[in-house]
Amino acid sequence: MKYPFQEVESSWQKFWEDNKIHKTDLTNLEKKLYCLVMFIYPSAAKMHIGHWYNYGPTDSWARFKKLKGFNVFEPMGYDAFGLPAENYAIKTGVHPHDSTLKNITDIREMMKQMGGMYDWDAELMTCAPEYYRWNQWLFLQLYKKGLAYRKNAPVNWCPSCQTVLANEQVLNDGNCERCGSTVIQKNLTQWFFKITNYVDELLDGLDKIDWPEKTKLMQKNWIGKSIGSEVEFAIEGHDEKITVFTTRPDTLFGVTYVVLAPEKELVQRITKPEFKDVVDQYIDSVKSFSEIERTSTVKEKTGVPTGAYAVNPVNGERVPVWIADYALATYGTGCVMAVPGHDERDFEFAKKFNLPIRKVILKPGTELGDELKEAYTEIGTMINSGKYDGIESDKGIEKIIKDLEAQKLGRGKINYRLRDWLISRQRYWGTPIPIIYCDQCGEVPVPEENLPVVLPYDVAFKPDGGSPLASNKEFVEAKCPKCGGHAHRDVDTMDTFVDSSWYYLRYMNPNFSNGMFDSELANNWTPVDMYVGGAEHAVMHLLYARFVHKFLRDIGMVNSDEPFQRLIHQGTITAQGSKMSKSRGNVVDPNSFMENYGADVFRMYLMFMGPYELGGDWSDKGIVGVDRFVQRAYTMFESNKNIALEFPAKDKYSLAEFNEAEKSVYRKVNQTILKVDVEIENFRFNTAVAALMELSNEMKNLSECRKDLVSYTLERFAVMIAPLAPHLGEECWKLLGNETSLFRRPVWFNADEKALRVDAMTIVVQINGKVRSKIELPVDVSEAEVKAAVFADEKVKSYTDGKEVVKEIYVPNKIYTIVIK
């Protein structure tokens, strides 16, 4: 009989739902396990292959843990705010609220059809006022501590999305992370979260979490800690000073010029009149370049002199002050001391503009007089450096800093690449920023008791770069909370990454109304034990969430330092080698597979395709193999109905009571238990499925086995298949004669270690590194006996006769190597 997956799957889904099988008792903390998968972005009504690949295997892992006796909490929710819904509204006129809610309804249905073990009582969506009011509350707490602030700054502007972006949301080719358009720079007054206050902790915390090394490295690079010092250069004829940041104060004697970022205001004040025209022209030309064009390493450096001179604090030497595009206003002090002899960029620049190059660090093994053909950037002996001559340069760094500090001309300084998190967005579909601007009092936070500031339904969606909220008068006009006078609301909304930085804390009670989340539950259930999601969030979501978690800890809301203890990234499923997207027209629709094979086969096939963390190119070629496997398994159970009732299995058997076929089956069952256990535990689903297929092949011999061993085997098979194919697992378990659901009363079998011991072993005989013979011997016979058997072997003899045996190596129960001459 063909496996009736439609009936089986829908009947189990109904059973799970009617009986709330997947509801987690959050008061039971014994063996608690929080398995979290990144919540879904409901920009379309359909779940695509990528969603399935993310959610199916993760759910299988959670189910595996559940069967192993863990009290698993696996929630699902909706990252419901965001641009796509709004862009869709501009295109079609369907309001984001309406399309999003519709999509959520459809997606929820599909999640259930997939067979997800989600606790639907814990469902949440970020676009609900009951949720986003706590984004606003969080904003106010940050504001109170001075960690939410407004400043005018050059920001990334996406002309297509019509909004600003955080640094993390700009790809390194200068394009928008979301839509791929080229991002430009604009000066705007925007809200920032001061993530930089936590920079050291964000860095150090990486050592304490079990995340992929690659991801931790990406965060580390993004934070970009750089230990160095600030050194002050006097400006000839001015009271002001130029403060430079350098990691190499040991090269100070090699400074031959100083470079300022063109946009530094100081440039205007120090430029000599006769250089003014050239300098202004240059500043204009730099502005026409995008940040990315400007910082491209392949572009040749440009620059002009200002006519001003700076004075080197270590030797009083006067050096010209230049402005150049390779000095960045946004990093360090925006001023660089140029040491062409020992810095590649300065070397290139000096060569181009014929500026002097001075050698002050001697490369080990070279002579004082040797010409510098390229910048030497390593450690060496200090030369041409006055009283520091002869000192190793790493020691020299400390010495010079100490001396400069004594003269108040320098100090140790640590710089970071990480900037504060820009959270304002000039878009509608997000959380309103809870700030009111009063004509009298200025910037006033909305009092907590007035939250939420509800996002109004009626606005004009027009992609003109202004915030759509500005079009709703009723929303904009407000009374000042302080003086009651005329005021207006902030019309921007928050970056949706704010929503996702703390959702995992609210899942435990999404209806909690006395606060952002129930702290007691959060403390009991977080950090999240297992977090699964795409590697594209390595810096962005995963960094923001760590920051918010630490802030919430500091205001007493949670008691842990890190939100996600263990992290796994699923790989990407591509189609014809490229990422699936509507514009490419290569999107594969999971529904046809659902209809033809069912959810179990489809999710198991996704797991079988290859290593989970690697992803791969989609092909439906192999899905029939998984389907055949499921069909065979079902037939096996179908033809052995109620066998566990009629022939109950023992917990353990002794090999002595078995015939050869039985021994072999019994051994295979137990080997498989061991294998499946460790493979699923480590997200290696492909090999877990393969192991079960091997067992299924072995089960062809069950006809030669006693009935209670058939029960024994089928029981274990049903339990092992259940995490991977939950509906099938339940159905098989029921066919055996069990009354209750596996996931209502979890079962997991341990392997009988004794069964794993084989009594015969194939010893491979290698002669000069080549396999020449195989000998069957009982396990654990002495080396002498093995040797005797090996040399009695005809094939071995034919190779060794008349030759001198030089060496013999025996690897017990495995291999016997002979070296002959």
Add this chain to the structure above:
RNA sequence: GCCCGGAUGGCGGAAUUGGUAGACGCGCUAGCUUCAGGAGCUAGUUGUCGCAAGGCAGUGCAGGUUCGAGUCCUGUUCCGGGCACCA
């Protein structure tokens, strides 16, 4: 340019970490079954030489270490990812 991954049959991929390369699955071939199509079952399937027994070659490429290398070392090519004037 720098830093990580990776490269194994016609295809997706296994390989207890130095010990029988190719598990498992797809595809393909043959046989059985079927009116037929499909499906199912059984056997085979790295290449090559051979009637066969068996031999030889074989994990991107070139070397090396070792009794023994897909696995370790050196160099190199290609592919994927990340970073990229951060002083």
